[in-house]
Amino acid sequence: MKRSRAMLYFVLVILIPLTLYLGIRLPGRSYYLLSALVAVEVLTPFFMTFEKRKPAPRELATVAVMSAFVTIARVGVPIPSFKPTFAVILLSGIAFGPETGFVVGAMGALGSDFFYGQGPFTPWQMMAYGVMGLLGGLAFREGSPLKRKNIVMAVFCFTATVLVVGPLLDTSSVFITISVLSWENILPLYISGFPVNLTQGVCCFLTLMLFGEAILEKLERVKLQYGMMEDTDGV
Amino acid sequence: MERDRFSRCHPSVTFAFFIVAIGLGAMIMHPAYIIVSGIAASSYYCLIKGYRGLKLLVLSVPLFIFITLFNPLVNHQGQRILAYVFGRPYTFEAMVYGMAVAGMLIVMLLWAGCFNHVMTSDRFMVLFGGLIPTLSMLLTMILRLVPNMMRKTAQIAGARKAIGRGVGEDDPMKKKASDSMNVASSLLSWSLEGGAVTADAMKARGYGAGKRSSYEIIRFTPSDLVMAVGMIMLFTAVVMLIAKGGTAAEYTPVMNITPIGSSGLPGFAAYGIFLMLPTIMHLVEDLQWRISRSGI
Numbered sequence: 001m002k003r004s005r006a007m008l009y010f011v012l013v014i015l016i017p018l019t020l021y022l023g024i025r026l027p028g029r030s031y032y033l034l035s036a037l038v039a040v041e042v043l044t045p046f047f048m049t050f051e052k053r054k055p056a057p058r059e060l061a062t063v064a065v066m067s068a069f070v071t072i073a074r075v076g077v078p079i080p081s082f083k084p085t086f087a088v089i090l091l092s093g094i095a096f097g098p099e100t101g102f103v104v105g106a107m108g109a110l111g112s113d114f115f116y117g118q119g120p121f122t123p124w125q126m127m128a129y130g131v132m133g134l135l136g137g138l139a140f141r142e143g144s145p146l147k148r149k150n151i152v153m154a155v156f157c158f159t160a161t162v163l164v165v166g167p168l169l170d171t172s173s174v175f176i177t178i179s180v181l182s183w184e185n186i187l188p189l190y191i192s193g194f195p196v197n198l199t200q201g202v203c204c205f206l207t208l209m210l211f212g213e214a215i216l217e218k219l220e221r222v223k224l225q226y227g228m229m230e231d232t233d234g235v
Numbered sequence: 236m237e238r239d240r241f242s243r244c245h246p247s248v249t250f251a252f253f254i255v256a257i258g259l260g261a262m263i264m265h266p267a268y269i270i271v272s273g274i275a276a277s278s279y280y281c282l283i284k285g286y287r288g289l290k291l292l293v294l295s296v297p298l299f300i301f302i303t304l305f306n307p308l309v310n311h312q313g314q315r316i317l318a319y320v321f322g323r324p325y326t327f328e329a330m331v332y333g334m335a336v337a338g339m340l341i342v343m344l345l346w347a348g349c350f351n352h353v354m355t356s357d358r359f360m361v362l363f364g365g366l367i368p369t370l371s372m373l374l375t376m377i378l379r380l381v382p383n384m385m386r387k388t389a390q391i392a393g394a395r396k397a398i399g400r401g402v403g404e405d406d407p408m409k410k411k412a413s414d415s416m417n418v419a420s421s422l423l424s425w426s427l428e429g430g431a432v433t434a435d436a437m438k439a440r441g442y443g444a445g446k447r448s449s450y451e452i453i454r455f456t457p458s459d460l461v462m463a464v465g466m467i468m469l470f471t472a473v474v475m476l477i478a479k480g481g482t483a484a485e486y487t488p489v490m491n492i493t494p495i496g497s498s499g500l501p502g503f504a505a506y507g508i509f510l511m512l513p514t515i516m517h518l519v520e521d522l523q524w525r526i527s528r529s530g531i
Contacts, residue, residue, distance in 0.1 A: 107374065
């Protein structure tokens with residue numbers, strides 16, 4: 001746990017500013033390349049910690065099921081941009097902790113891109129989905145003032161979708177399509193992304209408002225019943 | 236699925252190819268380079284996709300036109316003013332810039348399309364299975380679980396219908412929502428409990444005890460080595476040219492595109508040959524096949 005924090009701080013404080021500093025000196029329009037590199041750098045500490053921890057088969061299976069559930073929430077729901085994807089990621093983060101929540105979100109994004117098609121946006125999407133799990137895990141951890149109630153989770157998920165995760169996703173289109181970076185160029189893209197983020201947020205709000213506690217209880221119960229997140233397999 | 240010569244290369248070679256093609260494609264703004272990359276990407280895309288490939292090319296035309304016309308609305312720099320829109324100058328330079336950005340975007344999308352065809356999930360796993368075994372295992376499990384859970388969903392819905400709990404087309408929205416939530420909830424429990432069984436099976440079969448094998452045996456062959464060395468040489472030539480500023484191009488406020496000239500020609504040719512490698516390999520294999528068949 002401690003080493004992962006150190007690695008995260010190293011990436012955030014040293015590696016990313018260094019990438020940006022060197023990247024600005026590259027010739028040509030390197031924004032996209034830079035942004036993809038930064039997204040990959042954010043993913044690395046979480047993925048490496050998960051890899052190095054060598055999770056037990058039960059934990060691996062649980063993370064796989066939750067990521068597949070995220071993928072299905074995105075691929076299987078037939079209404080465009082009205083998908084409970086972020087609600088599922090948030091609940092995973094709350095039930096299994098911030099680090100696992102990040103991995104569930106990021107792998108869910110990667111998995112669903114195997115069905116929708118990979119693109120230049122994949123690293124960004126993985127990061128944005130992961131951040132939702134991370135936020136959920138951090139905000140609702142043991143002893144947090146936020147209670148694990150339907151209304152609290154619903155409002156939190158809506159706010160995080162509209163203010164954090166949605167704009168993060170829009171940022172990838174900024175770097176892919178914009179020629180000159182300036183506030184007046186970027187703003188239209190964020191504004192055009194806003195309705196999409198809003199409908200996503202509303203869908204997640206409704207899902208959590210109606211069924212948040214019920215699903216969370218289910219996750220907690222399975223976790224306890226099978227010792228899903230225990231290192232020793234509970235045997 | 237039929238795999239062509241390039242797709243049969245070792246995944247490390249094909250993966251490196253796409254990283255370089257997409258990376259350089261996102262970096263170089265010089266129009267000649269964008270056009271070369273566009274030709275290479277679209278020819279290979281059409282070779283592997285056939286008729287469907289042409290459809291994507293046709294669909295990318297409106298995208299190209301939209302970005303070209305849209306860019307001058309947000310970028311007002313430039314010398315030659317064509318018109319005033321909303322009181323802001325609409326310049327020729329910004330329009331050409333828009334063409335370049337649109338071209339780059341379409342080229343990237345085309346390469347991503349080729350990537351999806353060549354780097355199938357099993358090849359992805361061969362590549363990353365050694366490097367990051369746990370995450371590769373996780374991805375395998377996810378990709379297997381998705382169709383599996385879709386089937387389970389249909390089974391649950393069918394079972395609910397059989398006991399008279401199904402929903403029809405004209406049921407109220409509230410009933411539909413709560414029904415789909417019931418299905419989702421059953422699916423979650425079922426899959427998580429299934430996960431426990433999978434985990435026990437993995438443990439019983441000694442997961443994590445040794446090096447994992449993969450579904451398809453893919454070796455790094457001498458021809459892969461030749462390919463890798465050739466790619467590195469071509470890539471180096473391009474990078475040297477980039478470092479010298481041979482690929483520099485500016486559009487606004489003043490259009491300034493470096494001519495390719497005799498000093499830039501080797502790098503430009505290297506870029507073209509590098510990107511045409513998949514197409515060339517596909518066509519050579521096609522030709523060999525035709526020749527050997529006509530010999531019968």
